[in-house]
Amino acid sequence: AACGGGDDKKDSQTTLEKVKEEKTLVVGTNAGYYPFEMFDKNGKMIGYDMDVAQAIADKMGAKLEVKQLGFETLIPSLNAGKVDLVLAGMTITDERKKTVEFADSYYTTGQAVMVGKDSTAKEIKDIDKKGNKVAVQIGTTGAIVAAKEIKNATVQEFEDFPTAAMAAQQGKVAAVVYDEPAIQIYELQNKGKVVKLDGLLAADDLGIAVKKGDTETVDFINEYLKEFKGSKEEKELQKKWFNN
Numbered sequence: 159a160a161c162g163g164g165d166d167k168k169d170s171q172t173t174l175e176k177v178k179e180e181k182t183l184v185v186g187t188n189a190g191y192y193p194f195e196m197f198d199k200n201g202k203m204i205g206y207d208m209d210v211a212q213a214i215a216d217k218m219g220a221k222l223e224v225k226q227l228g229f230e231t232l233i234p235s236l237n238a239g240k241v242d243l244v245l246a247g248m249t250i251t252d253e254r255k256k257t258v259e260f261a262d263s264y265y266t267t268g269q270a271v272m273v274g275k276d277s278t279a280k281e282i283k284d285i286d287k288k289g290n291k292v293a294v295q296i297g298t299t300g301a302i303v304a305a306k307e308i309k310n311a312t313v314q315e316f317e318d319f320p321t322a323a324m325a326a327q328q329g330k331v332a333a334v335v336y337d338e339p340a341i342q343i344y345e346l347q348n349k350g351k352v353v354k355l356d357g358l359l360a361a362d363d364l365g366i367a368v369k370k371g372d373t374e375t376v377d378f379i380n381e382y383l384k385e386f387k388g389s390k391e392e393k394e395l396q397k398k399w400f401n402n
C-alpha cells in the first residue's frame with residue numbers, strides 16, 4: 159500500500175518489512191525452558207533460542223529485544239502485534255496452526271516424565287494412579303499430552319517449568335510432564351533429588367511462530383534455517399547449550 163495512510167501501511171506491512179524499518183526485532187519467549195530460554199545471574203535472557211533469535215535479528219539488520227511473557231500469552235501477544243516472533247521452544251501443532259504460522263521445525267524432542275527421589279514409580283505407567291497429581295506448565299503440549307495419556311491421575315497446571323519441577327521434587331505432585339531437554343538439565347542440576355523416567359509420551363517438533371498469513375516472513379526465516387541446519391553455527395550452538 160504505497161502512499162497509503164499510516165494504518166493502511168501498518169496493516170499490509172509484513173513483520174519483516176516492519177522490523178527492517180524499525181531496526182528492532184521483538185521476540186516473545188518464556189523463561190525456564192532449559193537450555194532454550196532462561197535468565198542468567200544478571201537477569202539477561204540467554205539460551206539456544208536467544209542465539210537463534212540473535213542470528214535472525216542480524217539477518218534482518220535489526221537489534222534484538224526479548225520480552226518475557228507467560229507461555230500461554232505468547233500466541234495472543236503475537237496476534238496483538240506486541241511481539242514480532244515467538245521463539246519459545248514452541249511445538250508445531252495443528253491447533254496452534256489455526257492462529258499462527260510456523261517456520262520449519264528447528265529442533266525435535268518429546269515429552270518426558272520426572273519424579274521426586276522418594277517416588278516409587280519406576281516406569282511412566284506407574285504414575286497413572288487415582289489420587290495422583292501430575293504437574294505441567296499451563297498452555298503447553300505437556301499439559302495436553304498428560305491429560306490424554308494419563309487417565310487416572312489429575313493434571314495440575316503451573317505457571318512455569320521450574321515451579322512445576324519443584325512440586326515434583328518436593329513430592330507435592332507425583333510427577334512432572336515436560337519437554338525432555340528441560341527435564342534432563344533439571345535432573346543434572348538437582349542430582350539425587352529427582353529422577354527422569356525412561357521413555358517419552360509424545361514427540362515435539364519445535365518451531366518459530368509468525369503472525370498468521372505472514373508467509374513472506376516465514377519464507378525469510380526458512381531461508382535462514384536452511385543455511386543454519388547442518389552448519390558450523392548449529393554445531394557450535396548445540397555444543398554450547400547441550401554439550402554435545
Ligand code: ARG
Nearest residue numbers: 188191246247248249298299
Ligand atoms: N514444547 C512445549 C510446547 O510447545 C513446551 C514449550 C515451553 N516453552 C517455554 N519457553 N516455556 O507446548
